[in-house]
Every structure is written in C-alpha cells, then in structure tokens.
Amino acid sequence: MPGGRAAGIAGAGAAGAPLRKIAELDLPGPPGKRFDYLAIDEDDNYLLAAHLGAGLLHVVNLATNAVVKTIRDVPGVEGVAYIAEGRKVYTANWGENKIGVVDLARMSVIKRLPTEEKPDGIAYAAPFHKAYVSNERAKAESVIDVRTDTLVKVLRFDSETGVPQYDPVARKVYVNLQDRNTLVVIDPATDTVVGRYQVDGCRGNHGMAIDAERHRAFLSCEGNDTLTVFDLDTHRAIAHFPMAKGADVVMFDPGLGRVYVACSSGAISVFQMDGPAHFRKLQDVPVEPKIHSLAVDRRTHRVYAPAEQENGRPASKMFVFEAVTD
Numbered sequence: 001m002p003g004g005r006a007a008g009i010a011g012a013g014a015a016g017a018p019l020r021k022i023a024e025l026d027l028p029g030p031p032g033k034r035f036d037y038l039a040i041d042e043d044d045n046y047l048l049a050a051h052l053g054a055g056l057l058h059v060v061n062l063a064t065n066a067v068v069k070t071i072r073d074v075p076g077v078e079g080v081a082y083i084a085e086g087r088k089v090y091t092a093n094w095g096e097n098k099i100g101v102v103d104l105a106r107m108s109v110i111k112r113l114p115t116e117e118k119p120d121g122i123a124y125a126a127p128f129h130k131a132y133v134s135n136e137r138a139k140a141e142s143v144i145d146v147r148t149d150t151l152v153k154v155l156r157f158d159s160e161t162g163v164p165q166y167d168p169v170a171r172k173v174y175v176n177l178q179d180r181n182t183l184v185v186i187d188p189a190t191d192t193v194v195g196r197y198q199v200d201g202c203r204g205n206h207g208m209a210i211d212a213e214r215h216r217a218f219l220s221c222e223g224n225d226t227l228t229v230f231d232l233d234t235h236r237a238i239a240h241f242p243m244a245k246g247a248d249v250v251m252f253d254p255g256l257g258r259v260y261v262a263c264s265s266g267a268i269s270v271f272q273m274d275g276p277a278h279f280r281k282l283q284d285v286p287v288e289p290k291i292h293s294l295a296v297d298r299r300t301h302r303v304y305a306p307a308e309q310e311n312g313r314p315a316s317k318m319f320v321f322e323a324v325t326d
C-alpha cells in the first residue's frame with residue numbers, strides 16, 4: 001500500500017540503516033517510464049541516466065544535483081558508458097538495436113553503430129581502446145574500437161549475455177552467460193575467450209560488479225534472488241546471500257567495501273565486505289518499487305537510484321543516498 005511504502009522509505013534513514021536519503025530531483029520526460037543503467041563521468045562530474053521507456057539520456061551535474069541536459073534520439077536506451085577517449089558516451093539503444101555515440105561537448109548523438117538484438121550493458125576497456133556491448137537476445141558480445149567508433153568483432157555464445165565488466169588489474173573482460181550460470185573471460189588484447197567458469201549456487205547471473213584489487217566478482221542471480229561472491233583467482237563461488245526480489249544492477253564501492261543491488265520489488269540490498277573472504281548482509285533498504293538500477297560515486301560514497309514512481313504515483317525522479325557507516 002502507498003502509505004506503508006512511504007513509511008518504509010522514511011525508515012531507510014533511521015538509525016542502523018546503511019543508506020540515508022539526502023536529496024531527490026525531478027528528471028525531464030514522461031513520468032512512469034522505466035529507467036535503466038547509470039554511469040558516472042568523473043572528468044566532468046556528471047551522472048548519466050538512461051531513461052529506457054522515454055528514450056532519453058539525462059546528464060546531471062553531481063555537484064549541484066541539477067539536470068544539465070536531456071539528450072533525445074536514444075530510443076529504448078539501456079546501457080550507458082562514459083568513454084574518456086573523445087569525451088563521449090556510448091548508449092545501448094534497444095529501440096533500434098544500435099549503439100549511440102554522444103558527443104558531450106555538443107550534448108547530442110553524432111553517430112550510430114549497428115549492433116544486434118537487445119544491446120544491454122557496456123564495459124569500457126580503456127587501455128585497449130575498446131568497448132564491449134552485451135547483445136542480450138542475440139547471445140553475442142560486440143567489440144567496438146572507441147578511437148574510430150567502429151565495430152571490430154562479434155563474439156558469439158550459447159546463452160543470453162548479461163552485464164560485462166572490465167577488470168583493470170587482471171586486464172580482462174568478464175561477461176555473464178545468464179542462461180548457463182557461467183562467467184566467461186575475454187582477453188581484450190586478442191578478443192578471444194580465455195576462460196569459462198560455472199557459478200555454483202547461482203541461477204540467472206545477470207548483474208555484475210568487480211572488486212579488481214581483491215579479485216572478486218559480485219553477481220546478482222535473478223533466478224534465485226541470490227548475491228554470489230565469485231573468486232576470480234580460483235574461479236569458484238565462495239559466498240551466497242539472499243537478496244530482495246527482482247535483483248538487477250549491482251554496484252561496488254571499493255572505499256567502503258560496500259555492495260549495493262537494485263531490486264525492483266522495492267529495496268536496495270546492501271552487503272559489506274570486511275575482507276577478501278569475509279562478507280555479510282547489512283539490510284534490504286526500502287525504496288520505491290521498480291527501481292532497477294543505481295550508481296555509486298566512489299569519491300563521495302553517494303548512491304543514486306532513478307525512480308519511475310513515488311508513493312504509488314507515476315514519477316520521473318532521481319533519489320540520492322549517502323552511505324551510513326558505524
């Protein structure tokens with residue numbers, strides 16, 4: 001009920017909660033339309049928010065929590081990645097099965113790259129000048145040369161592809177094969193698959209975050225609402241924790257050792273890493289339902305979550321939380 005939901009969200013700021021809501025801002029565009037991935041451009045101090053249902057990309061100034069620009073012409077935008085080379089943004093546009101190239105200086109789409117069915121998450125491997133796009137329904141991973149904005153290779157799999165991540169320490173790209181409960185490893189030097197590992201205890205590994213320094217991957221297993229911690233050295237699952245229903249995007253704050261999972265049932269599931277082998281669940285923090293995504297600013301430890309409804313009514317908002325520590 002709306003009244004109970006509002007009371008729960010207010011309670012998220014109570015003593016003992018690991019997140020406290022500190023701000024909210026209205027976003028342009030029609031209310032009640034789904035949001036998807038977020039990314040942070042630390043060079044310009046921007047938050048980039050994909051408004052999937054509205055076909056918009058919102059650019060928010062993190063210093064002022066003000067919308068700088070809303071970029072149109074990104075139909076069905078899901079994935080979003082800041083590409084430091086060229087100061088641009090890649091958008092995965094499901095509505096046209098293309099990758100949009102957004103020039104941040106012009107704040108407009110300057111190019112479209114054909115890709116395959118349902119482009120979703122994007123990983124940027126800066127040292128290799130490449131971006132990796134999961135074409136979820138096509139069971140493929142597209143490789144883009146970010147210097148020329150051209151497609152250079154397509155890797156094909158026997159499963160829908162979930163969120164990809166680049167590991168700057170191992171210098172590898174990880175991709176979830178969500179139908180197979182498997183994690184694959186791509187060498188961006190050769191764009192070949194160099195590892196394929198079963199994730200025990202996980203069904204439907206879609207979302208992923210990486211702790212590169214401690215060689216850990218955090219996987220949201222949508223099929224059994226479980227957060228799985230995967231050891232990237234031994235290639236095995238080492239911990240499992242229950243999450244709220246509807247788990248989607250996972251984010252990691254390396255400074256605090258915090259893992260956050262956006263759960264569309266109406267919670268952000270929060271976990272703490274006390275060491276490479278020690279993890280614990282903190283809380284399912286109540287938020288509005290249908291929140292599928294979030295972003296963490298590792299400099300301020302703030303968490304950003306876009307909402308398509310508030311108190312039972314359609315909305316177009318961004319909620320800002322700060323981390324609460326002992």
